[in-house]
Amino acid sequence: MKHFSLPKDGGLIEKGLPKDILHGRERIYTEIGETPFSVSQVICDRILEMVADFRKENPGKLFRLGLSSGTSPEPLLKDLREAYAAGKISFKDIAVYSTDEYYPVSRNAQQSRNYKLHHDLLDEVDILPENIHIADGLVEEDKVSDYCARAEEGLRNLDLLVMGIGEHGQIGFNEAGSLNTSKTRLVLLPYKSRRRQAHNFNGDMAATPSKAITMGVATMLSAKKVILMAWGEDKADMVQQIVECKNTPDYPASFFQKHQDVTLYVDENSSAKLTRVVAPWLIGPCEWTQKFRRKAVIWLCEQVHKPILKLGYQDYLQNGLGELLENFGPYDKVNIEVFNELQHTITGWPGGKPNADDSTRPVPSSPYPKKVVIFSPHPDDDVISMGGTFIRLAHQGHDVHVAYETSGNVAVHDDVVLQHMDAARELGFGDRFDEVKALVASKVSGEPEPRALLELKAAIRRSEAKSACRSFGLNDETNVHFLNLPFYESGGIKKLPRSQADVDIIKNLLQKIQPQMVFMAGDLADPHGTHRVCTECALEALDQLREEGAAWISDCHVWMYRGAWMEWELSRVDMAVPLSPDEVIEKRHAIYRHLSQKDIVPFPGDDSREFWQRAEDRTQNTANNYNLLGMAEYQAMEVFLKLW
Numbered sequence: 001m002k003h004f005s006l007p008k009d010g011g012l013i014e015k016g017l018p019k020d021i022l023h024g025r026e027r028i029y030t031e032i033g034e035t036p037f038s039v040s041q042v043i044c045d046r047i048l049e050m051v052a053d054f055r056k057e058n059p060g061k062l063f064r065l066g067l068s069s070g071t072s073p074e075p076l077l078k079d080l081r082e083a084y085a086a087g088k089i090s091f092k093d094i095a096v097y098s099t100d101e102y103y104p105v106s107r108n109a110q111q112s113r114n115y116k117l118h119h120d121l122l123d124e125v126d127i128l129p130e131n132i133h134i135a136d137g138l139v140e141e142d143k144v145s146d147y148c149a150r151a152e153e154g155l156r157n158l159d160l161l162v163m164g165i166g167e168h169g170q171i172g173f174n175e176a177g178s179l180n181t182s183k184t185r186l187v188l189l190p191y192k193s194r195r196r197q198a199h200n201f202n203g204d205m206a207a208t209p210s211k212a213i214t215m216g217v218a219t220m221l222s223a224k225k226v227i228l229m230a231w232g233e234d235k236a237d238m239v240q241q242i243v244e245c246k247n248t249p250d251y252p253a254s255f256f257q258k259h260q261d262v263t264l265y266v267d268e269n270s271s272a273k274l275t276r277v278v279a280p281w282l283i284g285p286c287e288w289t290q291k292f293r294r295k296a297v298i299w300l301c302e303q304v305h306k307p308i309l310k311l312g313y314q315d316y317l318q319n320g321l322g323e324l325l326e327n328f329g330p331y332d333k334v335n336i337e338v339f340n341e342l343q344h345t346i347t348g349w350p351g352g353k354p355n356a357d358d359s360t361r362p363v364p365s366s367p368y369p370k371k372v373v374i375f376s377p378h379p380d381d382d383v384i385s386m387g388g389t390f391i392r393l394a395h396q397g398h399d400v401h402v403a404y405e406t407s408g409n410v411a412v413h414d415d416v417v418l419q420h421m422d423a424a425r426e427l428g429f430g431d432r433f434d435e436v437k438a439l440v441a442s443k444v445s446g447e448p449e450p451r452a453l454l455e456l457k458a459a460i461r462r463s464e465a466k467s468a469c470r471s472f473g474l475n476d477e478t479n480v481h482f483l484n485l486p487f488y489e490s491g492g493i494k495k496l497p498r499s500q501a502d503v504d505i506i507k508n509l510l511q512k513i514q515p516q517m518v519f520m521a522g523d524l525a526d527p528h529g530t531h532r533v534c535t536e537c538a539l540e541a542l543d544q545l546r547e548e549g550a551a552w553i554s555d556c557h558v559w560m561y562r563g564a565w566m567e568w569e570l571s572r573v574d575m576a577v578p579l580s581p582d583e584v585i586e587k588r589h590a591i592y593r594h595l596s597q598k599d600i601v602p603f604p605g606d607d608s609r610e611f612w613q614r615a616e617d618r619t620q621n622t623a624n625n626y627n628l629l630g631m632a633e634y635q636a637m638e639v640f641l642k643l644w
Contacts, residue, residue, distance in 0.1 A: 002543070004536045005034040005268060006522070007643065009572075010292025012280035021284060025275050027257040028228070028243050030264045032271045036231040039265050040075035043162070043227055047080070048089055050160055050225065055093070062131065064159045066215070068099040068172060069116040072164025072229045077120040084125045091127035097155055098134040099163055100172040100214040102197075103144075103186060105137035110447075111200045112137060135213040144186045148213060152184040155215055161223035165230045165264075166196075169238050169251030173214035180247075180255040182216035203410075207445035217255050226262040228253065233269040233523075233566060240273035282320045288327055290341065295571030296324055297338040298629065307630030308339045343631060345576045345639075350389045351398045351517065362575040362642070363517075363557075369398040373513055375506075375520040377534040378408040379465040379482075380594040384615050386519060386561045387587035388579035389638050394472045401513055402474070403481045403506070404465055405534040406488035410449070412457035414440045416596045420460055448491025458484075460596050468593040471586070481509055487533060498533050506541035514552040518542070522560035522568070522641060531563070539643075558643040567618055567639060570625055574642035578634040579619060588612045 014022060023029055033039035047065075054063045067073065083089050098113050107114035114134045122132060133154060139147045163171055170176065173187050189197065194208050201207040220226070230239050238251065243264065247254035256262045276283045279299055286292065301308055304315050313331045316324065328334055344360045352358060354368040372393055376382035382390060382402055393400050418437060425431045439453050466476040474480060485502045487495050510518075520538050523531040539558075546553045559575065562568055579587070591612040592598065598610060609617070619636035627633045 002536065002540055003035045003037045004532070004539055006572075006641075010287045010289035010295070012276055012283055013285045013287055017284045022276065024283070026243050027245075027247070027254075028262055028264045030239075030243050030266060030271070030274070032266055032268065032274075032277070034268055036072075036229075036267050037075050039229075039231075039267055040079050043076050043229070043265055044079035044083055046227070047160065047162070048083060051089060051094065054159060060093075062093055062095045064095050064097065064157075066097045066099060066155070066158040066161035066163070066220075066223060067117065067121075068163040069113045069120065070164045070166075072231055073162065074120065076162070076229070077117075080121055081124045091125040091131075094127060095131040095133065096122065096127060097158060099161075099220070100212055101135035101137045102209040103135075103137050103211040103213050104141075105209055107134070107137065137213070141186075144213070148184045148186060151213075152216070152219060155184055155219050156222045158223040160225045160227065161220055162227045163220070163229070165228055165235070165238065165242070165253045167235045167238055168192075169242055169253045171217070171220060171228075171253045173212040174217050174220075174252040176250050176252065178217055178252045179249055180217045180221065180252075180258075182218055184213070184215050184219050186211055186213055201445065204445050217252055221255065221259055223259075224261065226256060226259055228256065228262065228264040229266075230264065230270045231267050232529075233272060235266075235270040236272040239264070239266055239270050243274060279320070281323060285323065288324060291571060293324060293328060293334065294338050294341060295569070296321055297334065298342075298569075298571050301629055307628065308335050308342070309630050311335050339630060342570070342573075342626075342629065345573050346578060346626070346631065346637075347575060348392065348578060349396065350575065350577045350640075351393050351396055367516060369396075370516040371399045371513055372401065372517045373510065373515040373519070374400065374402045375518065375534065375538050376402060376404050376465075377406060377521050377531045378411065379404045379406075379461040380408070380468070380591065380597055380611065381521060381531075381563060382465075383468050383587060383590040383594070384611050385521065385563045386638050386640075387590050387615070388583045388619070388636065389519075389561075389577045389640075390590075391472055391583055391586055392577060394474060398517075399479075400472075400474060401479045401481060401515070402465075402469055403483055403509055404462075405483050405485050405506075405537070406530060407454075407458035407482070407484050408461045409454045409457040410492065412460055412596045414443075414453075416460065417453065417456050420456075451491065454489075454491060457596075461594075464594045464596060468590040471590050471593065483509065485534070485537065487537075488530065495530070495533065498537055502533075502537045503540045503544065506538050507545055510541060510545060511550065514550075514556075516555055516557070518556060518558045519640070520558065520560055521563065523563045523566065535560075559640040560643055561638070561640055565614065565618075567622055568641050570622075570629070570639070572641050573639040575640045576622070576626065577638045577640075578623065579636040579638065581635045584616060584619070584636050588616065591615065 051063050098117055101113045105112045109115060165171055168176060175190060175193055189210055189212055198205050198208045242251050242254040247257045271277050280286055281296060297308060300311060300315060300319055300321060303319055316331050325331055345362055347362055351370045352363040352365045352368055354365055356365050358365040374382050421433045421436045425433050439450055443449055462482055466480055469476050469480050483505050485505060487498045487502050490496050520535050521531040619638055622639055623634040623637040626637060
């Protein structure tokens, strides 16, 4: 199955650029690739080379490999399994050392690092049992200190250490505040860390261990070679901090700035805040496409705190943009071109304005009305992420269909189910409260939920989604579709691999509707997250239909939205839809229909705001950013990237 990456448009010309210039601002040598999957293959190939070289230079000796087992290494462990299956590597003379383990936890518990490393790699290769070194999560607590001291001796001076980095710069379970002198030890996990780890335990904080055994920072720094990994846009701030700022205990991974042989591998999304991505003209020569010129001008406005049409000649020169003026100047011409281009992204007619000149509009005026499909990964992403545009499309007469790709069942709290059952009892529709209460009580912490309970939760989310769609005037029997993609139905947080079965469900819907516009999620924070998987399934479906000769595909355009947390950079925006104050309220009320996600969301993350608050803050901030650049002042704006 294919993996999706955002389209490129201009940027730094790296070919022929000396490495010391390309990496000149980096305190940790950093390699950027397209996706976690493509980068993981590069890392895998590098590990194969290291092992082969070691064997030539040290015949008969064990290659000592340190591995972490969070979500970041998953693509790499898959590549290593496949390399072994293809005969490219043997693990008979490799010793594997895990960086950390929960405490207390059984090695057979599915959430343990022991279980995960065995499941993802060790059980599939020819490694000898005596060469597997994973911390014992059940060692007696009064013996842990001695146990860690003995383990420390074996963990030092690894030949290679490969680790993912957490979104706050944690390595292993070395959280913020860890010192570069720390050794292998038992640590208390702070509340924020436990809340992050709770997703491994079906969101059950009570079942999430409060302690862990971890290699120390000094232990990790003793490794001869180090490979670090970080994927997704939610790690972009952290990556910029550890790569370009001074080392600090606040970001333990930053201590690797002092290591003599370390490489950090990142994907396009996690590298988004690095200077060579944010302002590549400060590094070297660039390819100045139209959108890339817009990126530079918007960046310049932020640097000098001026709107576009007030930028002057010296502003460009003093901020490293002389090359832009040499190729496309004078400066006032550049200002006007970028101002007009950005202004033309704004439209109150997201489906196209009928009988209007569409030469400078983002969406053609015909056909009108259009058939539109909004893909929503969860049953509320549509209204949270593009509820105002949804309102416009529906009210302006387009044939709007919503396709909810997953059931969203695991995101419903047990108390919500019981409340619904109690309401049914009070209304006289049947008394099954005690039966469902017993079903809830039968749950095993950390294990998939009972299927019957998941079906009830899915039904609750369907009813909420239909209610929100009805509030916009949609027919919930003909225009609301629940796809229930199989990859999601694992019963737990860890999902199944996407497959052709998922793609076929989407293909069937698209063939039935044959839309002119398709909206889908563009959030790519987690390489295995629901949004990414759903988007890749939908894009795969469109690709296959094109290859199969579906004629309507040539007239179909794909638009990508983002969620309540992050927004498209204005340099990438192809369409901006302004919302009136009344539309903001109407959108808020649609989000309110999703009562199971209000106040007691099982997996809230670090953001305590409710979804409607996140959505409103995001869209109002986008409108303000347009205003600061010299555009008209709007209440709120939703923005979209046109994929094709």
